[in-house]
Amino acid sequence: MQKRISNLPFSGTPEQEEKLNAIIARHKDEKGAIMPCLQEAQEVYGYLPVEVQTMIARGLGVSLEEVFGVSTFYSQFSLTPKGRYNISVCLGTACYVKGAANVLDAITKNLGIQPEECTPDGLFSLTACRCIGACGLAPVMTINDEVYGRLVPEEVDGILEKYKNGDA
Amino acid sequence: MYRSNVLVCGGTGCTSSNSELIIQRLKEEIKAHGLEKEVNVIRTGCFGLCALGPIMVVYPEGAFYSMVKPDDVPEIVEEHLLKGRIVKRLLYQETVVDDNSVKSLNDTTFYGKQRRIALRNCGVINPENIDEYIAVDGYQALGKVLTEMTPQQVIDIMKASGLRGRGGAGFPTGLKWSFAAANQADQKYVCCNADEGDPGAFMDRSILEGDPHVVLESMAIAGYAIGASQGYIYVRAEYPIAVKRLQIAIDQAHEYGLLGNDIFGTGFNFDIQLRLGAGAFVCGEETALMTSIEGKRGEPRPRPPFPALKGLFQKPTILNNVETWANVTQIILNGPEWFKSIGTERSAGTKVFALGGKIKHTGLVEVPMGTTLREIVEEIGGGVPNGHTFKAAQTGGPSGGCIPASEMDVKIDYDNLLAIGAMMGSGGMIIMDDTTCMVDIAKFFLEFTVDESCGKCTPCRVGTRRLLEILNKITSGNGTLEDIDRLEKLCYYLKENSLCALGQTAPNPVLSTLKYFRDEYIAHVTEKRCPAGVCKALTNYYIDPAKCRGCTLCARNCPVGAITGSVKQPHVIDTQKCIKCGACMEKCKFGAIDKR
Numbered sequence: 204m205q206k207r208i209s210n211l212p213f214s215g216t217p218e219q220e221e222k223l224n225a226i227i228a229r230h231k232d233e234k235g236a237i238m239p240c241l242q243e244a245q246e247v248y249g250y251l252p253v254e255v256q257t258m259i260a261r262g263l264g265v266s267l268e269e270v271f272g273v274s275t276f277y278s279q280f281s282l283t284p285k286g287r288y289n290i291s292v293c294l295g296t297a298c299y300v301k302g303a304a305n306v307l308d309a310i311t312k313n314l315g316i317q318p319e320e321c322t323p324d325g326l327f328s329l330t331a332c333r334c335i336g337a338c339g340l341a342p343v344m345t346i347n348d349e350v351y352g353r354l355v356p357e358e359v360d361g362i363l364e365k366y367k368n369g370d371a
Numbered sequence: 372m373y374r375s376n377v378l379v380c381g382g383t384g385c386t387s388s389n390s391e392l393i394i395q396r397l398k399e400e401i402k403a404h405g406l407e408k409e410v411n412v413i414r415t416g417c418f419g420l421c422a423l424g425p426i427m428v429v430y431p432e433g434a435f436y437s438m439v440k441p442d443d444v445p446e447i448v449e450e451h452l453l454k455g456r457i458v459k460r461l462l463y464q465e466t467v468v469d470d471n472s473v474k475s476l477n478d479t480t481f482y483g484k485q486r487r488i489a490l491r492n493c494g495v496i497n498p499e500n501i502d503e504y505i506a507v508d509g510y511q512a513l514g515k516v517l518t519e520m521t522p523q524q525v526i527d528i529m530k531a532s533g534l535r536g537r538g539g540a541g542f543p544t545g546l547k548w549s550f551a552a553a554n555q556a557d558q559k560y561v562c563c564n565a566d567e568g569d570p571g572a573f574m575d576r577s578i579l580e581g582d583p584h585v586v587l588e589s590m591a592i593a594g595y596a597i598g599a600s601q602g603y604i605y606v607r608a609e610y611p612i613a614v615k616r617l618q619i620a621i622d623q624a625h626e627y628g629l630l631g632n633d634i635f636g637t638g639f640n641f642d643i644q645l646r647l648g649a650g651a652f653v654c655g656e657e658t659a660l661m662t663s664i665e666g667k668r669g670e671p672r673p674r675p676p677f678p679a680l681k682g683l684f685q686k687p688t689i690l691n692n693v694e695t696w697a698n699v700t701q702i703i704l705n706g707p708e709w710f711k712s713i714g715t716e717r718s719a720g721t722k723v724f725a726l727g728g729k730i731k732h733t734g735l736v737e738v739p740m741g742t743t744l745r746e747i748v749e750e751i752g753g754g755v756p757n758g759h760t761f762k763a764a765q766t767g768g769p770s771g772g773c774i775p776a777s778e779m780d781v782k783i784d785y786d787n788l789l790a791i792g793a794m795m796g797s798g799g800m801i802i803m804d805d806t807t808c809m810v811d812i813a814k815f816f817l818e819f820t821v822d823e824s825c826g827k828c829t830p831c832r833v834g835t836r837r838l839l840e841i842l843n844k845i846t847s848g849n850g851t852l853e854d855i856d857r858l859e860k861l862c863y864y865l866k867e868n869s870l871c872a873l874g875q876t877a878p879n880p881v882l883s884t885l886k887y888f889r890d891e892y893i894a895h896v897t898e899k900r901c902p903a904g905v906c907k908a909l910t911n912y913y914i915d916p917a918k919c920r921g922c923t924l925c926a927r928n929c930p931v932g933a934i935t936g937s938v939k940q941p942h943v944i945d946t947q948k949c950i951k952c953g954a955c956m957e958k959c960k961f962g963a964i965d966k967r
Contacts, residue, residue: 295570301729
């Protein structure tokens, strides 16, 4: 899978760095520490800018190339920042058969962005994700932790409007 | 003792439709009526009938409430729990008999034909409480193994049971264990594959969410059998509820001395760690999974050496799938003969399927091997909804194939499915109807494998991309008959030359749709027509002059002005201008617009 890499300037805070150092210290002597470190670092920063990956590489005593190899391999790791509301449209088979592609089209039309992109105002980001296992509710999308099931494309505008107005 | 137990489904499906809020409201209402000493609320795992979620069952009556809303809770508490009157309005309608009495869930068509072994505790116990697991004979099999049996006896039982790996390939579990047991090493590992990556499959997740201890117990049994003291569970990070419940289960098992050092005072040590996957389909392949646990890019390794000799951290390792583990304790407790008596001769036991797509009862079903697809779709699944007809069932996800209507009476087991060009796979079963284009579905799976190919070997990295390009050419109306032959030839090349199962099985969706639905491919290239009306480039919108009232609504909504006509006269779509957005069809109040 191709990864988009952010070119926004890094804006990490000292508090975040302190948390990151604690994560590295906790996993340092573990076998296979890179993945847990990246997972927890993404929780702290929301994404994995190269500065964070450099700190992890130094902290674990491995090359940046090795860390970068892992972070670009797995789809869970994001090298671009997410919007305030991250929309994931499930494109698993059950959702696809029930018209998830039309739901995705309706969202891209409304927001003017493609999957893996973020709106210029930083409000929404969009992902086409793998099966989240809620096949009983197909087609499904999630906005942050909120799940919307049994969707039809016509509902999309109304749902997004709620978030734009700050009612959600 | 409580007089009533209220079980609320806490699986991912029902949680997504607000079952947490229902539990919260239940507790509040019960407290408000002063019933908290009489009525117990339990959050369970998945009941299986996800289409009707959120689900709530009240015992001892066994009243099965479906599609419960938080606002229904006060009525259920007031009427049922306080006054003892079942709220019939909210019951799963199939459990209501004509004379107004309620029948048992096991008599409904959805549950009646099922036999639950792997799912036996899902929707029955509270997965976050080890005492409830112990109350249903939990950890008894481990006790029996450690105190009464030798490791060899355990392996012999597993071999005799005929259990085959439920992850998809169907390798005999006992045999796998015996290989790892025979190899000497200072450290061996037992791994659980909970990286359920097939889109449309969710049985492993439901077992982890509904019955996490069974996986821990079975892994400890395997540890004893092969001489391993460390286990790893590799679980998808996308399954937060499963991860949380597994961690709770591990902590509780430690507290009870059922994991850790000197288990049951026998001197046997076994511990389990969780490892979170990060969203890579290839990590469901055994060698890639082990590379990923080692913290690296999850790329597969060539076999041999097989993991039983050199697996995780280069030590002998066995890896089994969640559903396989869920069968182990029952085989130990009930004996291999019992297990062998269920299912078919070469595929013993049951199989869990995640039923999805165009089917009435979406959900999880567990049936004995040898059940026919017709029984699953028409009886248990309740058939295809909205008056459409069954076209095919897709099993095995991106590695599998399609079972067409003509093969609906095949008895489903590992070998029969392979013989008709499909495969068992992990158990995702997506039902498709006449509105599904089979070329489009093959393209959908290829898009998936192109994305998920790890890139290590050329046949898979480049081959899947070339396959997708040919499919795109066909669905965009530019294909030729030679393209179909080229497509088929390339499929066989990929099967023979790819390094791991991902590339070897990636062509299966194409090959099986070519086998059974070649006419659809041919219609796409020769007639430039998509019979199911899915492929946009080949579909045109038309207005039926007999139905059109000339209301002008479609013309006003067309973004490119492709629709013309005067008021109260039938309108016409200029197919040259039309961008096929479908806006007119959505807006038409008379159903006059059709695509074909």
